Amino acid sequence: MKQGFSWRVLVFITPALLIYAMFSALPLLDTLRLGLYSTDDTGVRSFSGLANYATILNDPQWSASFWNAMLNNLKFFGIHMLAQNPMGLLLAALLSLRNVRFAAFYRTAFFLPTLLSVVIVGFVWQLILSPLWGVSERLLGWIGLADWFAPWLGLESSALITLSLMSVWQYVGIPMMLIYAAMIAIPEDVIEAAVVEGASPWRIFWQIRLPLILPTLGLVTILTFVANFNAFDLIYTVKGGLAGPNYSTDILGTLFYRTFFGYQSQVASATMGAAVATLMFLVILLGVAAYFLLVQRRLQRFAL
Amino acid sequence: MAKVSIQNVSKSFGSTPVLQDVSLEIEHGELVVLVGPSGCGKSTLLRVLCGLEEIDSGTLRIGDDIVNGKPPAERGIAMVFQSYALYPHMTVYRNMAFGLKIHGADKAEIERRVMDAAKVLHIDHLLQRLPRELSGGQRQRVAIGRAIVREPRLFLFDEPLSNLDAALRAKTRIELARLHRDLAATMVYVTHDQIEAMTLGDKIVVLHEGRVQQAGTPLTLYQQPANRFVATFIGSPTINLLLARVIELAEPGVRVQLGNGCKFLATVDSTGLQVGESIEIGLRPEHCEVLTGDRAPGVDDAALDAEITLVEHLGESNLLYLKTDDGQELVVRGDGNAAVRLGDSVIVRAAPEAMYLFRADGSACPRLRPGNMRSAHAS
Amino acid sequence: MAKPMHKAAPGRLFVHLSLLGYLVLALAPILLVFMNSFKERSAIFDNPLAWPTPESFSLVGYRKVLARSDVWLYFGNSFVVTVASLFFILLFGAMAAWALAEYRFKGNRWLKLFFAFGIMVPIRLGTVSILQTMVSLGLVNTLTALVLVYVAQGLPLAIMILSEFMGQVPGELKDAARCDGIDEFRIFFQVVVPLIRPAIATVAVFTMVPIWNDLWFPLILAPSEKTQTITLGIQQFVGQYATDWNAVLAALALAIVPVVVLYALFSRQLIRGITAGAVK
Numbered sequence: 001m002k003q004g005f006s007w008r009v010l011v012f013i014t015p016a017l018l019i020y021a022m023f024s025a026l027p028l029l030d031t032l033r034l035g036l037y038s039t040d041d042t043g044v045r046s047f048s049g050l051a052n053y054a055t056i057l058n059d060p061q062w063s064a065s066f067w068n069a070m071l072n073n074l075k076f077f078g079i080h081m082l083a084q085n086p087m088g089l090l091l092a093a094l095l096s097l098r099n100v101r102f103a104a105f106y107r108t109a110f111f112l113p114t115l116l117s118v119v120i121v122g123f124v125w126q127l128i129l130s131p132l133w134g135v136s137e138r139l140l141g142w143i144g145l146a147d148w149f150a151p152w153l154g155l156e157s158s159a160l161i162t163l164s165l166m167s168v169w170q171y172v173g174i175p176m177m178l179i180y181a182a183m184i185a186i187p188e189d190v191i192e193a194a195v196v197e198g199a200s201p202w203r204i205f206w207q208i209r210l211p212l213i214l215p216t217l218g219l220v221t222i223l224t225f226v227a228n229f230n231a232f233d234l235i236y237t238v239k240g241g242l243a244g245p246n247y248s249t250d251i252l253g254t255l256f257y258r259t260f261f262g263y264q265s266q267v268a269s270a271t272m273g274a275a276v277a278t279l280m281f282l283v284i285l286l287g288v289a290a291y292f293l294l295v296q297r298r299l300q301r302f303a304l
Numbered sequence: 305m306a307k308v309s310i311q312n313v314s315k316s317f318g319s320t321p322v323l324q325d326v327s328l329e330i331e332h333g334e335l336v337v338l339v340g341p342s343g344c345g346k347s348t349l350l351r352v353l354c355g356l357e358e359i360d361s362g363t364l365r366i367g368d369d370i371v372n373g374k375p376p377a378e379r380g381i382a383m384v385f386q387s388y389a390l391y392p393h394m395t396v397y398r399n400m401a402f403g404l405k406i407h408g409a410d411k412a413e414i415e416r417r418v419m420d421a422a423k424v425l426h427i428d429h430l431l432q433r434l435p436r437e438l439s440g441g442q443r444q445r446v447a448i449g450r451a452i453v454r455e456p457r458l459f460l461f462d463e464p465l466s467n468l469d470a471a472l473r474a475k476t477r478i479e480l481a482r483l484h485r486d487l488a489a490t491m492v493y494v495t496h497d498q499i500e501a502m503t504l505g506d507k508i509v510v511l512h513e514g515r516v517q518q519a520g521t522p523l524t525l526y527q528q529p530a531n532r533f534v535a536t537f538i539g540s541p542t543i544n545l546l547l548a549r550v551i552e553l554a555e556p557g558v559r560v561q562l563g564n565g566c567k568f569l570a571t572v573d574s575t576g577l578q579v580g581e582s583i584e585i586g587l588r589p590e591h592c593e594v595l596t597g598d599r600a601p602g603v604d605d606a607a608l609d610a611e612i613t614l615v616e617h618l619g620e621s622n623l624l625y626l627k628t629d630d631g632q633e634l635v636v637r638g639d640g641n642a643a644v645r646l647g648d649s650v651i652v653r654a655a656p657e658a659m660y661l662f663r664a665d666g667s668a669c670p671r672l673r674p675g676n677m678r679s680a681h682a683s
Numbered sequence: 684m685a686k687p688m689h690k691a692a693p694g695r696l697f698v699h700l701s702l703l704g705y706l707v708l709a710l711a712p713i714l715l716v717f718m719n720s721f722k723e724r725s726a727i728f729d730n731p732l733a734w735p736t737p738e739s740f741s742l743v744g745y746r747k748v749l750a751r752s753d754v755w756l757y758f759g760n761s762f763v764v765t766v767a768s769l770f771f772i773l774l775f776g777a778m779a780a781w782a783l784a785e786y787r788f789k790g791n792r793w794l795k796l797f798f799a800f801g802i803m804v805p806i807r808l809g810t811v812s813i814l815q816t817m818v819s820l821g822l823v824n825t826l827t828a829l830v831l832v833y834v835a836q837g838l839p840l841a842i843m844i845l846s847e848f849m850g851q852v853p854g855e856l857k858d859a860a861r862c863d864g865i866d867e868f869r870i871f872f873q874v875v876v877p878l879i880r881p882a883i884a885t886v887a888v889f890t891m892v893p894i895w896n897d898l899w900f901p902l903i904l905a906p907s908e909k910t911q912t913i914t915l916g917i918q919q920f921v922g923q924y925a926t927d928w929n930a931v932l933a934a935l936a937l938a939i940v941p942v943v944v945l946y947a948l949f950s951r952q953l954i955r956g957i958t959a960g961a962v963k
Contacts, residue, residue, distance in 0.1 A: 008867050009782050013794070016779035016838050019771075023835035024801055027809030027816065034811055091705060094698050106702050108950045110709050115942050117896035119918045120935055124712050127931070135715065135731045169708070192356055193389035197403035197454070198377030201693055207402075211393045222803075230805040233898040237918055253807075260811060261903075270811050277808045288803050301434065302393045 032281070034274035045271060052275035066279075068247055069255040072160055076251055077228040079164035080171075085220055087168070088175030093205065095176075096183035107180070114173035122237035125166045129153055153238065156248040163249055167234055171227075175220045182216035183209060214302045222291040229284050232257060252280045305490045306367035306380070306457035307332045308353070313362030315352060322348045323359070324514040330507070335484045335491045337505035339498055340537070345514040346494045347462060353492060354383050354460050366458055377406075382451035383460040387467060388443045390435040390450075396422075397431040400450045414453075421452040424486070441472050452487070461493040465500060477503060498538055502526070510534050527674035532666040535586050541623060543660065544587045544634045550577050556672050557656060560585060562608070564630035569604035570659035572669040586660030592636040594624060594644060595651040606659075608652045610634060612644060626652060713939060720744055720932035727928055744929030748920075748937060753908065757916035758941075764826050764912060765894050768833035772890055773883055775834070776841035781871050784846040785857075795846075801839030806832070807899055817904055824907040832900050837890045848882035849875060888949050895942075913938060 038048035056062045091110060095103050113121065128135050129152060137149045152158040186209060194204050232253030235243050241263045243250035256276045262268030308330040315323040323345045330336050338346040351357045353364065355376030364372040371379045382403075390399050400418045409417075422428040425445040435443055444464060451459055464480075465473045481504055484491055495501055501508050502522040510517040510525065510533070518530040522538075529535035535543050552559035557571045560583065570585060577583075587606070601607035610626035613633075617640065624636045624644060636652055638644065661669045718734055719727045726739030735741075748754060783795055806813075813832060814823075822828040852875055860870045876883070901915040911919070917938045924930045 006786075009786050009788055011868075012778040012782035012871070015771075016775040016798075016842065017794070019775065019831060020798065020801060020835050020838045022816070023813060023831050024806050024809065024838075025797070027812035028804065028806075029809075030812035030815075031809045087705075090701070094702055097698065100698060100702075106706060108946075109706055111950075112713070112943070112946065113709055115892055115896075115946055116713075116939060117898070117914045117917070117942075119896075119898055119914050119921075120938050123917075123921050123931070123935055124716050127928075128712055128715065133728065133731060133928075138732065169712075172709075187387070187389070189385045189387055189389040190391060193383070193385060193450075194391070194402070195356065196354060196376040196381070196383050197450075198375075198406045199402075203406065208391060226803060226805065230807060232807070236902075237898065270815070274811045277811060281804065281808050284804060284808075 028281070031274045031277050034271055035278040037271045037274075039269055039271045052272055053279070055272075056275060056279070065247070065250070065255060066276075069250045069252050070283075072249065073229055073231075073251040075160055076164050076167075076231065077225060079161060080168055080224050080228055081221070083165065084168040084172055085175050085217070085224065087172050088220070089179055089217075091172065091176045092179035092183055093209070096180055107177075110176060111173035113170045116170065118170065118233040119237050121166060121170045122234050125169070126153065126238055129162065154245060156245045159239070159245060159249045163234060163238060166238075167231070170234075175224070178216055178220055179213060182213040186212050211302050215296075215299045218291065218295050218299050222288060222295075225287045225291075226284055229253075229280060229287070252276070252283070256280060305333050305488060308458060308490065308492070309363070309365035310349075310353070311363045311365070313349075313352065313359050313364065315348060315357065315360050322514050323352070326362070326511075326514070326516055328509060328516060328519060330490060330492065333488050333490055334506045335481075335493060335504060336507045336509060337501040338492065338494045338509050338511060339496065339501040340511035340517075342496065343513075344511040346496075346511050349511070350383075350460055350462055350492060350494045353458070354381055355379050380457035381460055382454045382456040382458075383462065384444075384447045384451050384464050386463040388435075388447040390443055390446055392435055395432050395434060396427060396438070396446050396449075399435070399446055400453050403450065403454050417453040417455075418449075421449040424452070424483075425449050440468055441476065444468065444476065448483070457490065459489050459491040461491065463495055464493075465495070466497075473500075480504065499540065502538070508538075510537055512537075528670060529660070529668055531668055532584065532586075532662045535660055535662070535668065539588055541589050541635050541637070544589060544592070545662075546585045546587065546632050546634075548583055548585045550579055550581045550583060553577060553579065558661065558669070560661075562628075562630070563632070564608075564628060566606065566608055568606035568654075568659075569656040570661050571656045571672045572659060572661045573672055574669065577663070577669065582664055584662045586662060587634070587654050587658060588660075589623065589635040589637040591658035592634070592652050592654045594636055594638050594642065595653050596642065596644075601651065601653045602655070604656050606652075606654045606656075608634070610650060610652050612646055612648045612650060615644060615646060626650070716932055716935050716939070720929075720936040724929055727932070741929070744927075744931075744933030745937070747927070747930040748933045751920075753911070753916065754913075754937070756909070757911050757913040760826060760910060761895055761913040764829045764833065765891055767826075767830045768837065768894050769887055769891055771830070771834045772837040772841050773887060776838050776886070777845050777876060777879075777883070778871070779838070780842045780845035780849055781875060783842065784849040798839045798842050801836075802843060806836045810899075810903060814903060822904075824905050824910050826905065826910055828904045829900055829910075829912070832904065833894045833897075837894070841886045841890060844886055845879065845882055848879045852878050892942075 035052055036047060036049055037045045038051055039045050056066050094100065095107055100106075127133055131137070131149075131151045137146055140146050140149050150158070152162040191204060191208065194208050199207070229252060231251060235249050235251060235254050236257065239249050239254075241254065241258050241261070243254040243258075256273060257263075259269060259276050260273030308328075310326060310328040310330075313323055313326045314321070326345075326349060328336075338349060340346050348357065352359050352372075353366075355371070355374065359372050362372070363370055366379055366381070369379075376383075391402065394402065397418060400421065401414045404414045404417060418431075419428065422431060425448060427442060427445050427449060430438060430442060430446070435446070438446065444467075447464070461480075465476055468476060477500060483489075484504075493504060502525075505522060507519060508522055508525055509519040512533050517537075518525060518534045520528075525534055525538045529538065532545075536545070546562055548560040548562050550558055551561045551567065553574045554569065555574070557569050558574045558577060559567065559569050561567045562585075585606075595601065595607075608628050610628045612624055613627050614625035616623040616625070620640045621637050622640050622642070622644075624638055626634045626636060628634065634652060644650065657671075657673045657675065660671065663669065715731070719731060721735040721741065721744075722739045723741040723743070726733075726735070726741075730739075733739075779798075783791060783798075817823050817828045822831075856874060856878075857870060860874055865874075895912075896914055897912075898914050898918060901910075901912040902918075905911070906915065917934055920934050921931050924934075
């Protein structure tokens with residue numbers, strides 16, 4: 001490495017720094033600032049301190065919306081943790097075994113849904129699950145569960161879960177790839193040593209492979225967390241800005257959009273939108289901080 | 305401890321044969337070293353004994369049991385891997401206890417065995433450390449400890465010293481020899497280093513291209529190599545080989561002539577040799593002598609005119625690289641005090657008893673008086 | 684070295700059954716869309732799971748979609764935005780990565796942290812302010828706005844990955860060049876950049892995908908007819924033609940094709956990139 005700060009370093013760094021600062025970092029800070037302002041009916045903005053936050057948390061209507069979105073987002077995250085990551089783990093574990101024929105083909109195919117636009121995914125599944133088309137009903141009929149079919153996307157009780165599973169379907173590829181990379185990094189002779197000592201495949205998985213990929217599982221968790229609390233596209237595509245039925249699929253991202261742009265009866269408010277965004281930011285920050293301070297350090301022991 | 309019997313074992317990977325009809329008997333408590341160049345099959349043979357690979361044909365016996373087809377855990381073996389293969393996320397204690405836990409030993413038993421092994425290997429103060437906090441030598445001891453606690457019938461070592469630096473290697477070699485003695489264990493040890501093989505093994509097995517070239521004690525392999533390959537593999541510096549022809553079968557021994565006309569006697573068994581046959585004469589550098597001053601060669605001795613092309617000083621001895629007048633190259637180990645210089649024309653002398661003779665197919669004619677050839681320059 | 688699988692793994696049957704099962708789950712929906720996009724309306728409903736037969740084959744959906752001239756405009760917009768963003772991300776990202784990896788200067792660490800922050804915190808949260816900025820700059824409903832935002836979004840990760848790889852370029856190479864009197868810019872462009880080409884390719888591939896597929900910023904910053912990206916276009920189209928199944932299916936199929944084609948061409952790069960970068 002070379003010493004010293006020169007004009008050359010400036011030239012190298014400035015374009016990136018400028019664009020990143022102007023369109024990513026400063027807007028974020030500005031949003032935080034904006035959340036401390038209120039807009040009155042004439043559109044005039046004035047400093048109001050934490051009034052917006054007080055409104056969101058105390059005003060019955062706002063509060064209900066906010067906590068509803070928050071809770072839904074947590075459910076959304078929960079379903080991803082329960083379905084997406086174990087599935088990714090299973091697929092990665094299977095693909096990282098030696099002598100699996102066509103492993104490369106499977107890997108490529110499994111990653112395809114991840115590359116599709118969320119818009120495509122949303123619509124495709126909407127069609128498949130549509131009671132009008134009847135594809136799902138027919139398929140369920142093959143395994144004798146035709147009666148179980150319901151227009152899940154349209155029902156308040158099942159819409160969120162269905163959308164979560166659609167998202168899981170799309171994004172399994174990412175934890176799969178990350179965990180796969182971690183698994184093939186485990187030295188082969190460590191596994192052989194365990195075989196020689198008499199460990200069964202099951203024991204090898206739980207006591208050797210899994211501990212050694214814990215850092216990656218931690219990474220996958222935090223990535224899932226950030227992505228889920230930032231999610232918007234899928235819900236918007238399938239359910240629109242209102243995130244129906246009856247706000248049962250409303251998550252923080254859609255709440256933000258609605259607050260910011262206004263939707264039907266709700267008036268647009270940049271400042272309230274900023275407040276919502278700030279709250280989202282705090283939630284994500286909390287998660288990331290928790291990960292770095294509590295989880296990541298402890299998992300260092302398992303790094304190869 | 306058990307004896308091991310390998311009978312007619314063959315193995316191929318795809319269409320490439322890796323082990324070809326290998327047979328070997330290992331006695332109870334013996335330390336057998338499998339040695340050979342890269343790709344000779346020694347590691348495969350070890351893995352096949354271990355159970356990590358399966359053989360295509362033949363029988364493997366450990367003790368009285370036929371073990372081919374059985375998984376490693378049922379063979380009563382323990383293996384020390386080249387890169388130690390310690391479980392990175394477990395402490396030294398847990399690394400050593402892992403195998404015992406699998407077989408259901410109770411806590412007290414595990415503790416006893418681990419502590420005993422740790423004390424023997426001087427790692428008892430490291431039990432709570434993780435592998436990455438240990439030096440290479442310490443990791444190796446943990447790997448050995450892991451094998452010891454299982455009290456196996458057979459120990460397998462896969463090039464355990466190759467990842468250590470030279471000083472540590474020599475020290476650890478001695479400790480392994482001591483360990484073998486203390487445990488009275490049957491051990492199969494793989495290495496590519498012939499010095500390790502010679503110093504550690506009760507019996508050495510030289511492998512080349514999947515076949516056993518020779519199995520015997522270190523001294524036997526040195527003095528009576530079965531073929532050219534073994535002769536060139538064992539001994540450092542490598543044995544000198546000179547092209548020659550048989551000119552007379554003189555009991556006891558054979559009279560030969562080199563390309564440059566030099567004639568001498570080789571004290572080897574002449575059974576099967578024909579006059580006029582093309583052969584190779586082997587001469588170990590330590591069995592040759594550079595004649596100085598007024599000393600003359602004996603009547604049956606080999607006496608070669610050569611020029612010194614390089615001198616390597618090793619302290620108490622030196623290595624002289626020479627070229628004869630018909631272009632054959634030789635290495636001679638000489639006295640470190642001798643006053644020889646680059647470019648000197650000298651006579652290289654060797655006694656008939658020092659000769660090795662190899663026929664065109666590589667097989668060796670047995671030496672009649674292998675004895676313990678005293679280094680030429682000592683006499 | 685072939686090793687029987689039963690030693691350290693579950694049975695072969697279980698493995699293949701599971702993998703095949705998931706394969707069906709992963710690919711069937713896509714296949715279904717393609718199959719039915721080529722069918723007559725009645726055939727779509729009567730027999731959704733059947734391949735198009737000579738009787739039921741129809742291109743009516745495609746005709747409807749392609750008849751709208753905007754489809755090509757949308758593709759063009761997506762293409763321009765993606766390529767331009769990619770170009771600047773790689774250029775400015777490589778430059779910044781080089782500065783951070785190679786030169787020791789005060790604030791180097793803080794700058795690294797500053798950029799790293801952008802990896803974890805989603806840029807969308809600053810949308811309120813971004814939109815205001817764009818309004819004041821007069822860039823609303825321009826592709827430029829999208830490019831600026833995507834570049835800002837993609838820089839942190841690109842910088843992190845590229846500086847990792849740049850750190851691995853042997854010091855001797857750079858010092859030798861310096862001894863020869865070559866100036867820093869030349870060293871960067873002609874020595875270092877060619878050496879990290881695989882890393883650049885990898886960053887390109889997985890920066891490209893989120894940009895092409897993004898819905899949020901086109902929706903908020905550039906929703907006008909002239910500037911819609913294909914993703915936004917599809918979303919609007921399908922929303923509009925919701926009951927015209929032929930058109931909808933054809934539109935979806937058309938949207939999938941570029942992705943599949945690019946993926947088929949670049950999958951090895953992409954996967955290698957993710958598995959390599961994952962260690963970080």
